[in-house]
Amino acid sequence: xxxxPNVMRMAQDLASYAGDRQSLIARNVANADTPGYRAxxxxxxxxxxxxxxxxxxxxxxxxxxxxxxxxxxxKSRDIGGEAAPNGNTVSLEAEMVRAADxxxxxxxxxxxxxxxxxxxxxAIGRGG
Amino acid sequence: MDGFGDSTAIAAAGxxxxxxxxxxVAENISNADTPGYRRxxxxxQEVIEQGRETGRVRTGPVELDQAAVERIYDPSxxxxxxxxxxxxxxxxxxxxxxxxxxxxxxxxxxxxxFDQARKMRxxxxxxxxx
Numbered sequence: 001x002x003x004x005p006n007v008m009r010m011a012q013d014l015a016s017y018a019g020d021r022q023s024l025i026a027r028n029v030a031n032a033d034t035p036g037y038r039a040x041x042x043x044x045x046x047x048x049x050x051x052x053x054x055x056x057x058x059x060x061x062x063x064x065x066x067x068x069x070x071x072x073x074x075k076s077r078d079i080g081g082e083a084a085p086n087g088n089t090v091s092l093e094a095e096m097v098r099a100a101d102x103x104x105x106x107x108x109x110x111x112x113x114x115x116x117x118x119x120x121x122x123a124i125g126r127g128g
Numbered sequence: 129m130d131g132f133g134d135s136t137a138i139a140a141a142g143x144x145x146x147x148x149x150x151x152x153v154a155e156n157i158s159n160a161d162t163p164g165y166r167r168x169x170x171x172x173q174e175v176i177e178q179g180r181e182t183g184r185v186r187t188g189p190v191e192l193d194q195a196a197v198e199r200i201y202d203p204s205x206x207x208x209x210x211x212x213x214x215x216x217x218x219x220x221x222x223x224x225x226x227x228x229x230x231x232x233x234x235x236x237x238x239x240x241x242f243d244q245a246r247k248m249r250x251x252x253x254x255x256x257x258x
Contacts, residue, residue, distance in 0.1 A: 015252070019132060022248060026135040026241040027183035030142030032234050033149075034172040034185055092237050099244055106248050114255060 005120070010049075011113040017045050017074055018106035024076060025099050028090050035086040041098065042074045045105065132252075134183070135245035141184035142238035145172060148187045150231045156219050163207055165217035166192040167224075193218055 004012075021042045031037040042048075081089045149170040159165040171188035174181055195218045203212035 019135075019248070022132070022241075022245055023135040023138065023183070026138040026142075026238075026245065029234075029237045029241050030138045030145070030183065030185045031172070031174060032142075032237065033145075033230075034174055037174065092233070095237070096240070099241065103244060103248065107251070110251055110255065117255075 005116060008113055008116045011109045011116065013049070014045060014105055014109035015113070017042070017048075018102050018109060020074060022099070022102045022106075025095050025102065029092065029095050031088075032090040032092055032095075033088070035088060037088050037090065038078050039081065039090045039095075040076045041079045042076050045074075048074050132245045132249040136242055138183050138185075139238045139242035139245065141175070141186065143235055143242070145185050145187050146231045146235040146238065150228060150235075152190065153224050153228045153231065157221065157224050160217055160219040160221060160224075162217050164197055164215040165219065166194070166197065167217070167219045169193055 024040055024042060028039045028041075079089070079094075081091060081094070083089045152168045152170050156167045169191045171191055172185055173188045175184040175186050176182065197218045198216035199213045200216045201213055202208055205214050207214040
């Protein structure tokens with residue numbers, strides 16, 4: 001049976017992490033003027049990935065349920081920071097920096113994935 | 129959940145809300161000399177669907193600034209009262225311009241988020257192109 005190489009799975013996880021984080025940042029930016037809104041961010045990828053190996057239940061039959069491994073394990077947290085007079089803690093500058101990080105993460109993930117795909121193709125014999 | 133679809137929808141909602149705010153600012157500025165006009169304030173709320181926060185934002189019901197309107201001494205004006213005063217508006221142009229700037233800044237930030245989500249999705253789809 002074909003098994004996804006580890007490096008590709010990791011790249012996949014990083015890409016989906018970047019996607020989730022992007023949507024959280026978009027949420028913060030959209031609510032930059034909402035009174036009482038508190039900015040949120042995901043915990044860092046490397047931190048989460050270390051602890052990510054969840055305890056799996058043993059499946060002995062086809063009908064046994066397994067938690068979906070694709071389910072995002074990242075947790076969002078309140079990043080705190082100074083609040084504006086209306087209780088809002090979003091800083092547009094900080095969000096822009098985070099967005100640039102997300103872009104870099106996503107590009108990295110896709111590049112790694114692409115080159116791993118090239119290696120696989122080469123192994124099959126069609127050339128990268 | 130499609131993260132990028134979510135991002136673009138949220139950013140679009142943000143842009144819509146900021147555009148609405150800019151509209152109220154324009155209304156306030158154009159009515160700066162209307163007697164008795166009270167400036168409109170934009171309120172922002174997070175959209176909640178089926179009890180869950182969606183992350184999108186919308187403008188709430190319009191509120192009027194309750195500050196006292198300006199009293200202008202102008203005895204020859206047809207609206208002047210017995211003492212020669214008439215009501216002005218409570219619009220402060222400086223405040224309106226500052227508000228417009230802030231709306232523009234937030235709008236641009238939302239636009240940038242929209243663009244970035246779009247680009248990330250495009251590069252993701254590039255994977256299929258080989």
